[in-house]
Amino acid sequence: MADDEQDIILSELDDEELTLQMHDDLYDGLKDEIMEAVHILLGRGWTPYDILTKALVEGMRIVGIDFRDGILFVPEVLLAANAMKSGMGILKPLLIETGAPRLGRMVIGTVKGDIHDIGKNLVSMMMEGAGFEVTDLGINNAVESYIEAIEREEPDILGMSALLTTTMPYMKVVIDTLVEKGMRDDYIVLVGGAPLNEEFGKAIGADAYCRDAAVAVETAKELMARKHNQQGTV
Numbered sequence: 672m673a674d675d676e677q678d679i680i681l682s683e684l685d686d687e688e689l690t691l692q693m694h695d696d697l698y699d700g701l702k703d704e705i706m707e708a709v710h711i712l713l714g715r716g717w718t719p720y721d722i723l724t725k726a727l728v729e730g731m732r733i734v735g736i737d738f739r740d741g742i743l744f745v746p747e748v749l750l751a752a753n754a755m756k757s758g759m760g761i762l763k764p765l766l767i768e769t770g771a772p773r774l775g776r777m778v779i780g781t782v783k784g785d786i787h788d789i790g791k792n793l794v795s796m797m798m799e800g801a802g803f804e805v806t807d808l809g810i811n812n813a814v815e816s817y818i819e820a821i822e823r824e825e826p827d828i829l830g831m832s833a834l835l836t837t838t839m840p841y842m843k844v845v846i847d848t849l850v851e852k853g854m855r856d857d858y859i860v861l862v863g864g865a866p867l868n869e870e871f872g873k874a875i876g877a878d879a880y881c882r883d884a885a886v887a888v889e890t891a892k893e894l895m896a897r898k899h900n901q902q903g904t905v
C-alpha cells in the first residue's frame with residue numbers, strides 16, 4: 672500500500688470510496704481501520720447486513736483470489752481474517768437483536784481437519800438474527816463431537832461447514848453415522864462452504880447445500896415449515 676495511506680481520513684470518504692478502502696484495509700489486515708469504518712457506515716444508516724456483504728465478505732472474496740493465486744500467504748490471510756472477525760464482532764449483536772420469534776434450534780460446526788470458521792460464524796450470526804437458537808461447536812469437529820452435541824441440544828437443524836476439498840468428504844462420514852444410528856431423519860442437515868455445490872450436498876445425503884448465509888436462513892425456514900406441516904398431517 673502507498674505511504675500516504677495513514678493520511679486517509681475514513682470519515683471523509685463517501686460510501687463508495689469507504690467500501691473500497693475497507694476492501695484494501697481488510698486485504699492489509701488493518702483491524703482498527705475496519706472497526707472504525709464499520710462504525711462509520713452504521714452511523715450513515717447502513718444495515719448490518721449490507722456492511723457484512725458489501726464491505727466485509729466482498730473484501731474477503733478479493734483476499735481469497737490473491738491467496739489462490741499465490742500473491743498472499745497464510746500469515747497475511749490470517750491478519751485479514753482477524754480484521755474481518757473484528758468487524759463481524761461489531762455487527763453480531765445488531766444482527767441478533769431483531770426480536771424475531773424463536774424458530775428452532777441449530778447445531779453448527781466446521782468438520783474435522785478444517786479450521787476455517789468465518790463463513791460458519793456468519794451463518795451462525797444470520798441464523799440467530801432470523802430467530803434460531805444456535806449452538807456453535809467451533810472448528811475441527813469429529814463425528815463424535817456432532818453426535819454428542821445433537822444428543823445434548825436436540826436441535827432441529829445440523830449445519831456443517833467445510834472449506835477444503837480434502838475435508839468436505841467428512842460431512843458424509845457424519846451423515847452416514849447418523850443413518851447407522853437411526854437418527855438421520857430426526858434432523859434437517861444443511862451443508863455449506865466454498866468448494867461445495869448442490870450436487871455434492873445431494874450425493875452425501877444432506878437436505879440442502881446453501882451457497883451463503885442468506886440462503887441458509889431462507890432454506891432453514893422453508894425446511895422447518897415443511898417439517899411442521901408434515902408433523903401436523905401425520
Ligand code: B12
Nearest residue numbers: 735739785786787788789790830832835836863864883884
Ligand atoms: C481465510 C482463509 C483462510 C484462513 C482461515 C481463517 C479463519 N478463521 O477462518 C487461514 C489462513 C487460517 C487458512 C488456512 C488454510 N487454507 Co484457507 N482460505 C481462506 C479464504 C481466503 C477465505 C475463506 C473465507 O473466510 N471466506 C469468507 C466466507 C464468508 O465465505 P465462506 O467461508 O465460503 O462461507 C460462506 C458460504 O460458503 C456459506 N457457508 C459456509 N459454511 C457454511 C455452513 C453451513 C451449514 C451453511 C448452510 C452455509 C455455509 O455461507 C458462508 C457465508 O455466506 C479461502 C478462499 C475462498 N475462496 O474461500 C481460502 C481457502 C479455503 N483456503 C485454502 C487452503 C488451501 C488453506 C490451507 C491448506 C493453506 C495452507 N497451505 O496451510 C490452510 C488449511 C488449514 C485447515 N486445516 O483448515 C484453499 C482451499 C483449496 C481447496 N481446494 O481445498 C482456499 C479455497 C484458497 C485457495 N484458493 O487456495 N485459510
